[in-house]
Amino acid sequence: MKTTIYKIGIFTGLSVFMIACSVKKDSFISRNSHAVSTEFNILYNGDLALQAGINDLKTNYNDDFWDVLPIERMQITAETLLPGQKRNSNFERSETKAIKAIQKHSMNIGGTEKNPQIDEAHLMLGKARYYDQRFIPALEAFNYILYKYPSSDKIYEAKVWREKTNIRLENDELAIFNLKRLLKDIKFKDQIVADANAILAQAYLNLEIKDTAIAHIKVAQEFTKEKEEKARYNFILGQLYEQLGHQDSAYAAFQSVIDMKRSSPRRYIIQAHARQAAQFDATKGDTVAFMKKYTKLLEDRENRPFLDVLNHQVALFYEKNKLPENAKKYYNASLKRRTSDKYLVASNYRNMADIYFDDARYSNAFNYYDSTLVQLNPRTREFNAIKKKKDNLVDVIKYEGIANVNDSILSLVAMSESARTVYFEDYIAKLKIADDLRKKQEEKMAAQQGSVSMNSDDAVSATSAAAQRSSRMKSKETSMDMVAAIDANTGISPPKSTPVTAFYFYNPTTVAFGKNEFRKLWGNRKYAENWKFSSSKFSGMSDDDIADSDMLDEEGNKVDKDFVDPKYTVPFYTSQIPTDLEEIATLVKDRNFAYYNLGVIYKDKFKEYKLASDKLESLLEKNPEERLVLPSMYYLYKIYEITDSPKMAGMKQRIMSEYPESRYAQILSNVNPDDIAAMSPEAAYNKLYAKYQAGQYKQVLPELNSAIDQYTGEEIVAKFELLKAHSIGKIKGLTAYKPALNFVALTYPNSDEGKEAEAILRGDYLRLEKMSYNANPDNSWRILYAVKDSTDVNTKKLQAKIAKFLKDRPISNIKGSFDMFTETDNFVVIYGFKSYAAAEGMSSVLAEFKEYKVTEKPIIISAHNYQVLQMKKDLPEFLSTELKVMPVEAPTDIAPVATPKAKLPPGTVGLQNQNDLKNGGKPIKPGTAPQVQNPGKPATPSSAPQGQNPQKDKKNNR
Numbered sequence: 001m002k003t004t005i006y007k008i009g010i011f012t013g014l015s016v017f018m019i020a021c022s023v024k025k026d027s028f029i030s031r032n033s034h035a036v037s038t039e040f041n042i043l044y045n046g047d048l049a050l051q052a053g054i055n056d057l058k059t060n061y062n063d064d065f066w067d068v069l070p071i072e073r074m075q076i077t078a079e080t081l082l083p084g085q086k087r088n089s090n091f092e093r094s095e096t097k098a099i100k101a102i103q104k105h106s107m108n109i110g111g112t113e114k115n116p117q118i119d120e121a122h123l124m125l126g127k128a129r130y131y132d133q134r135f136i137p138a139l140e141a142f143n144y145i146l147y148k149y150p151s152s153d154k155i156y157e158a159k160v161w162r163e164k165t166n167i168r169l170e171n172d173e174l175a176i177f178n179l180k181r182l183l184k185d186i187k188f189k190d191q192i193v194a195d196a197n198a199i200l201a202q203a204y205l206n207l208e209i210k211d212t213a214i215a216h217i218k219v220a221q222e223f224t225k226e227k228e229e230k231a232r233y234n235f236i237l238g239q240l241y242e243q244l245g246h247q248d249s250a251y252a253a254f255q256s257v258i259d260m261k262r263s264s265p266r267r268y269i270i271q272a273h274a275r276q277a278a279q280f281d282a283t284k285g286d287t288v289a290f291m292k293k294y295t296k297l298l299e300d301r302e303n304r305p306f307l308d309v310l311n312h313q314v315a316l317f318y319e320k321n322k323l324p325e326n327a328k329k330y331y332n333a334s335l336k337r338r339t340s341d342k343y344l345v346a347s348n349y350r351n352m353a354d355i356y357f358d359d360a361r362y363s364n365a366f367n368y369y370d371s372t373l374v375q376l377n378p379r380t381r382e383f384n385a386i387k388k389k390k391d392n393l394v395d396v397i398k399y400e401g402i403a404n405v406n407d408s409i410l411s412l413v414a415m416s417e418s419a420r421t422v423y424f425e426d427y428i429a430k431l432k433i434a435d436d437l438r439k440k441q442e443e444k445m446a447a448q449q450g451s452v453s454m455n456s457d458d459a460v461s462a463t464s465a466a467a468q469r470s471s472r473m474k475s476k477e478t479s480m481d482m483v484a485a486i487d488a489n490t491g492i493s494p495p496k497s498t499p500v501t502a503f504y505f506y507n508p509t510t511v512a513f514g515k516n517e518f519r520k521l522w523g524n525r526k527y528a529e530n531w532k533f534s535s536s537k538f539s540g541m542s543d544d545d546i547a548d549s550d551m552l553d554e555e556g557n558k559v560d561k562d563f564v565d566p567k568y569t570v571p572f573y574t575s576q577i578p579t580d581l582e583e584i585a586t587l588v589k590d591r592n593f594a595y596y597n598l599g600v601i602y603k604d605k606f607k608e609y610k611l612a613s614d615k616l617e618s619l620l621e622k623n624p625e626e627r628l629v630l631p632s633m634y635y636l637y638k639i640y641e642i643t644d645s646p647k648m649a650g651m652k653q654r655i656m657s658e659y660p661e662s663r664y665a666q667i668l669s670n671v672n673p674d675d676i677a678a679m680s681p682e683a684a685y686n687k688l689y690a691k692y693q694a695g696q697y698k699q700v701l702p703e704l705n706s707a708i709d710q711y712t713g714e715e716i717v718a719k720f721e722l723l724k725a726h727s728i729g730k731i732k733g734l735t736a737y738k739p740a741l742n743f744v745a746l747t748y749p750n751s752d753e754g755k756e757a758e759a760i761l762r763g764d765y766l767r768l769e770k771m772s773y774n775a776n777p778d779n780s781w782r783i784l785y786a787v788k789d790s791t792d793v794n795t796k797k798l799q800a801k802i803a804k805f806l807k808d809r810p811i812s813n814i815k816g817s818f819d820m821f822t823e824t825d826n827f828v829v830i831y832g833f834k835s836y837a838a839a840e841g842m843s844s845v846l847a848e849f850k851e852y853k854v855t856e857k858p859i860i861i862s863a864h865n866y867q868v869l870q871m872k873k874d875l876p877e878f879l880s881t882e883l884k885v886m887p888v889e890a891p892t893d894i895a896p897v898a899t900p901k902a903k904l905p906p907g908t909v910g911l912q913n914q915n916d917l918k919n920g921g922k923p924i925k926p927g928t929a930p931q932v933q934n935p936g937k938p939a940t941p942s943s944a945p946q947g948q949n950p951q952k953d954k955k956n957n958r
Contacts, residue, residue, distance in 0.1 A: 038105045038117035046097030046124050053090030053131055062340050065271045068239045069232065071202040071217075076133060076168070091132040098125035119145050119152040123161070130165055139165045156182065156192045164199050172203040179203070194224035198233065210240050231257050231264035238275060247279055270306040273297065277313040282320035290317060308337035308344060315351070324355045346375035350386065357393075360611075362400055366393045392605040399594040399601070406591035412577050413584055420577070424570045432568065446514070592624040596632060603639055604715060613639045627709075630655070634664045681716040685723070692723060697730040698823060718744065718753040725757065731823055733873030734769060741765065773865050773878060780863035781839040782831035785856045786875075789826070790818055794856075798828050801852045805845075806830075814842075822873055836860060 061073050077087070101121040107113065126141030142162040145152060152158070159182050163175040179200040186193055198220035204213035214237060221233035238253030254272035257264055273293075280290060294314050297303055303310060315330035331348045339345065353368030369390040376383040412420060566572040578584055595615050602612035616632045616639075624632070633655050640648035656665050667680070684707055691700045704724040711717050721744045729737030741757045748754035787795040795818075802816045813832040820826050833839040839860045846854040859879075861869065869878050 035105075035115055035117050038101045038115060038121065042097050042101040042105070043117060043120060043124060046094045046101070046121075046128075049090045049093040049097065050124060050128055050131075053088045053094065053128075056088060056090065057131060063267070064343075065274075065341075066343050068205065068243070069236050071198045071205075071232075071236070072164070073232075074131070087132055091128045095125060095128040095132070098122070098128060113149065119149040119154050119158075122149075123154050123158055126158075126161060126165075130161065130168075135165050135168045139169070156186060156196075160192060160195050160199060163196075163203075167199065167203050167206065170206075172206045175203045176200060189223055191223070191225050194220045194222075194229070197223070198229070210244060214240050227260070227263045228265055231260055231268045234260075235268050235272060238272065242275065242279075251276055251279060266302060266306065270297075270303065270309055274309050274313050277317065280317070282317060287317075287321065308334045308339040308341065311337070312344060312348060315348070319351065319355070324359065328352055328355060342375045346372050349375065360400070362393055362397045366390060366397060369393065389606065392601060396598065396601055399597045402590055402594040403598065406587045406594070409578065409587055410584070410591065417574075420574055421570055424573045427573075428568050428570070588622075589625065592619055592622060592628060595619040595622070596624070596628050599632065599635060600714070603635060609639050609643050613643070630659050630662055630664055633659075634667075637668075681711050681714055684711075685716060685719055688720075689723060692727060695820070697727045697820065701727045701731065715751070718748040718751040721748065722753040722757055731820075734765070734871050735873070738765060768871055771868050771871065773868055778862035778864060779834050780831075781833040781836055782829055782861060782863065782866060783833075783839050783843050784859040784861060784866075785828040785854070786821075786859070787826050787828050787856070788824065795826075795828065798854065798856055801846070801854055802828065802830060805852055808851075819870075821870070821875075831863075836862075 057075070058073050061075050063069055063073070098121045102118060102125070105115055105121075106118050107115040113119070122141050122145045126138045126145075129135075129138035129141060139162065142158050142165060145154065145158040146162070149155070159178065163179050163182075166172075166175040166178070179196055183193070183196055183200075186196070197216040201213040201216035201220060204210070204216065217233050217237055217240075221230050221237070224230055224233065234253050234256045238250045238257070241247075241250035241253055254275050257268050257272040260269070277290070277294075291314075294310060294317075297310050298307065298314075311330045311334035315327045315334060318324075318326040318330065331352050335345065335348050349368045349372040353365045353372060356362070356368060357365035369386055372386055373383060373390065376386070412423075415423065578587070596619055599612045599616035599619065602608040602615065613636060616636050619628065619632050620636075633651060637648055637651040637655065640651055652668055655662070655668060659665055688700055688703055688707065691703075701724065704720055704727060708717055708720050708724065711720065725737065725740035725744050728740045738761070741761050744757040745754050745761060785798055787798060789795065799816070799818065806814065806816060811832075814830065815832055816828065816830045818826065819829050830839075830842065833842070843854075843858040843860065846852045847858075861878075865878065869875065
């Protein structure tokens with residue numbers, strides 16, 4: 001009977017279990033069984049993983065308090081993941097649990113979901129994908145809830161998360177539209193309202209609609225139940241008010257964060273204090289209350305992780321109050337704190353660099369600017385501005401060094417003998433004090449080292465280790481006191497001490513001290529046997545006698561006990577003062593030029609008008625050479641135009657009266673606007689460049705030299721120098737072109753023109769230099785007649801004869817031109833021949849027919865060789881090669897023509913011809929240099945000189 005009952009019970013239990021496990025049966029048992037299993041097993045574990053992943057995100061997220069905080073603390077990364085790779089394993093686990101719940105416990109019967117927990121599984125699935133930054137799959141999960149479960153109690157939450165995802169996908173307008181509609185439908189004011197308003201505010205912030213965003217953030221911070229969110233929303237409100245210029249509202253918003261006390265995360269409270277400090281007026285505010293507040297914050301143990309921010313604010317306070325030394329102290333304290341805020345570190349370095357720059361300590365400023373750049377994003381305007389300032393400091397350091405050194409030397413030159421003696425005696429007295437302090441410090445460190453060595457066997461004990469640490473600390477403090485004393489009393493800083501080590505010979509200080517003591521006792525001895533008695537003088541003497549005797553040098557010679565180090569004598573210094581008048585004049589000239597350059601750099605590059613005017617005014621007081629006087633006066637006029645109108649009028653009157661014919665006077669009076677001397681630097685450059693484009697190289701070169709002298713010290717000089725280098729290349733060829741480019745590259749290395757010259761030297765110039773004459777077949781030939789200037793009578797006759805020939809006997813594609821060659825020599829050219837024989841035949845006709853009778857001797861050359869000839873300017877070398885030329889004599893003023901031996905090689909284009917440029921060249925934008933170009937193409941920026949007549953060659957080579 002019992003067996004039967006057991007069988008019936010087991011059967012009944014299995015039946016119930018099967019019915020409960022079925023997802024196809026819509027029964028009370030099935031629904032509740034799957035719901036309970038889903039909620040308290042799968043979704044519970046999935047939610048634990050999700051929360052762990054969210055906590056990891058927040059822990060690893062660092063807010064950028066220098067910009068408006070985002071509503072949500074989530075860092076979007078652009079890293080590419082490999083197939084199957086996840087950003088966070090917790091989100092992967094949560095997603096897996098949600099999928100498991102959907103796959104195993106979904107009861108979709110008759111198109112309706114019977115398991116009330118499946119909508120939450122889809123919501124968890126969407127959140128896990130969202131935090132894993134897979135926004136498209138997350139959007140699908142949220143949309144599925146809205147489509148499949150319209151009556152779910154999670155419908156509003158799903159809508160909010162969908163719009164959060166839309167915002168991440170940059171669909172801000174769509175999110176705003178949907179959220180506005182959602183807020184109208186929500187009846188109960190709870191966390192959903194807070195979340196919806198917060199997300200809506202983020203959408204408006206993305207669209208830069210800050211005033212509307214403020215309204216929604218206020219609603220969000222009012223209804224949110226999360227204290228961290230309330231503090232964050234209030235802080236964002238303060239940031240937005242600050243950006244909109246509502247300082248009082250911003251201060252109140254930050255104060256609301258502070259008033260939350262422990263209900264708010266500490267980071268928001270500290271940053272709120274920092275933002276309030278940024279609004280503090282150091283000239284009108286209560287500075288005592290400010291420092292009392294920050295002293296309390298610095299002493300609070302809870303604020304130790306934020307000492308970098310607090311020290312930075314105190315440093316800013318002192319800097320605003322014109323106390324740079326105190327400011328540097330706190331900036332250094334801020335830097336000592338390890339922080340993940342790179343921009344805070346950059347700000348500390350930048351502000352310290354500015355302090356050193358204002359104090360004219362340019363080497364220190366340069367180093368701090370360099371450290372600033374390491375911390376900044378290279379793709380920002382601030383990075384580029386600081387980099388430019390740092391690069392400009394290279395010249396400032398150079399010229400400030402010259403000015404300071406030369407000023408010091410010249411001040412000594414101007415002193416009387418008695419004044420020099422007093423000056424150096426005072427210096428020597430301070431030097432002796434400094435040396436004595438150093439010596440005492442070395443002795444103390446050596447004695448301490450001896451103590452450490454004696455007790456080294458016991459160093460393993462805790463007591464001994466503590467004693468050593470204490471000893472080192474005391475030594476360090478003593479060293480710092482000595483340094484401070486020397487700096488304060490003498491101005492001479494001792495060398496940095498070397499850390500104490502356990503082994504005697506590892507410490508250079510103690511070794512030096514030991515050597516010193518040995519020399520005092522024994523003098524200088526060679527390493528040898530019986531070194532105590534290495535000199536015959538000590539034979540039979542006791543050790544005490546030896547110790548009391550005179551010291552010996554390395555050769556055993558007696559050293560006078562009364563010997564005085566030369567650096568402690570006045571003649572040691574006075575003998576180094578220059579007396580040669582030419583040397584002194586050079587020092588004065590270099591010093592004056594340094595002052596001039598410093599004035600120009602401070603004005604143009606740093607906009608430091610006070611420093612610039614001080615340097616230029618000091619220069620004029622020093623009676624500089626004439627070439628610096630007028631430019632200095634003009635720069636002072638431009639500075640006074642900004643800073644001091646009365647001085648500006650006086651300087652203008654002085655320039656007009658003392659230098660009425662100068663270009664500066666013409667600029668100030670607007671006289672002769674077409675004269676280069678009276679033009680602005682840009683207008684002068686444009687005019688000269690237009691002449692260069694037209695091929696007027698001989699006329700441009702002297703004008704460029706004049707312009708360079710006139711605009712000395714201005715940035716545009718580099719452009720004139722590069723244009724001059726190109727003009728020299730056109731006139732004198734590659735041999736002169738290289739040093740001209742090299743001068744620009746080395747003199748102006750940081751300018752665009754200097755870099756362009758360097759690029760030409762490394763690129764186009766090397767290619768041109770490799771070109772050489774050749775004897776390959778060519779289908780483009782030309783006849784050259786060596787002549788002088790175009791105004792020469794014989795040149796005009798020759799051109800008339802050739803023009804008459806071309807008119808009487810028109811031949812397709814055969815034309816003539818006048819090409820520049822060097823400063824004194826030129827060519828009348830007939831080009832367009834397809835073979836050497838054709839060119840030779842025409843030259844014979846011109847020489848033999850009585851209506852032409854051209855007596856000048858022709859040179860027949862291929863287009864390629866003509867291009868090389870124009871670049872190298874070496875006609876005698878060309879005529880002496882094994883290339884085919886006409887068997888005639890060359891004009892004596894050019895070079896003899898070699899005997900023909902072989903046919904001339906083929907050619908391409910030659911250097912640009914001035915007539916071709918006038919007729920076919922296109923204008924180039926001013927401010928750029930001409931470029932190496934292809935046949936027939938107009939000049940483009942950054943070129944080396946090339947052959948002539950590109951338009952004609954283009955036609956001939958078709």
